[in-house]
Amino acid sequence: MSYTIKLLPSGHVFQAKGSQTIVEAAIDEGIHLPYGCRNGACGACKGKVVEGKVHLEDYQSSVISEDEIKNGMTLFCRAIALENLTIEIKELAINNNIRPKIFPVRVESLEALTHDVMLMKLKLPSTDKLQFVAGQYLEFLLKDGKRRAFSIASPSHESSLLEIHLRLIPGGEFTEYVFKEMKEKSILRVEGPFGNFYLREHSEKTIIFVAGGTGFAPIKGMIEESIQKGMQRPIKLYRGARVLEDLYMDSLCKKWANEFSHIEYIPVLSESLEEDAWHGRNGLVHEAVLKDFVNFNDYQLYCCGAPQMVEVAHKAFIKAGLPEDEFYSDAFTFAAPVKK
Known part of the structure; x- marks a missing residue:
């Protein structure tokens, strides 16, 4: 089942599957909603449900209050449509049509920059080229279905070799694996690019x-x-x-x-x-x-x-x-x- 999502003030309309969050559906349809972490932790995707109902799950209470939720506000990265919706959130003026895709990468090199920061360089297949805007991030797709997000530290003109900076999180399953067990030439799966953190070049400020x-x-x-x-x-x-x-x-x-x-x-x-x-x-x-x-x-x-x-x-x-x-x-x- 899918639902129709109407955006205000733009008037744009897109479809969301019953299993998708509003942000996921927008990404799939090339609609540029503001978002950051996609984990309900940063508040970048906060907006208003004008008509319809959503289910909001797994978010941090410090980002959105109960009073805000009662007044129709929600986090669209964690909100799933329960019926057709009209929502209010400002779309971003992004002049590209880059959509995320899943692709394999090879760990070209691992270099410890400090005791808890690792520089990882990822090689894309020779037949593939990743389109992204500097500042966006990738998500590593783990075997258990979990995802881990890390920013791309490279400029977009160096798209065949991607640079990632990983900080060791004590008890963090993925980063401890990278620091202690991962070998160069390992093959990983990633999806991207994601994110709205990029340089607004139209300004002179x-x-x-x-x-x-x-x-x-x-x-x-x-x-x-x-x-x-x-x-x-x-x-x-x-x-x-x-x-x-x-x-x-x-x-x-x-x-x-x-x-x-x-x-x-x-x-x-x-x-x-x-x-x-x-x-x-x-x-x-x-x-x-x-x-x-x-x-x-x-x-x-x-x-x-x-x-x-x-x-x-x-x-x-x-x-x-x-x-x-x-x-x-x-x-x-x-x-x-x-x-x-």
């Missing part, structure tokens, strides 16, 4: 990137893509980490800043060690940004990291005057650790 941990991965892809395209918009790259070792690929960021006058790099450590001999910025990365800017009217801000970091940053920047529609984010969510 100064770009502020705020990256926490491996939230640097999609931002790296966006910066490299902007360089390849010859873009000259000013870029302020703020990277947050706990200690100096966690600033992996720090030399690459310094190289960008040295070679390109429109790129500025500001690393920030929250718990620097004595042996770090750190003379740079200290504290939380989003607070460093707030200290550096009085007015955010002429800026676009792209933020990626752990959900709590992104949520706190979003509230702080909007309160400081950043226009709501100029905050773009990707929140990394993690599967529950395996119980020993």
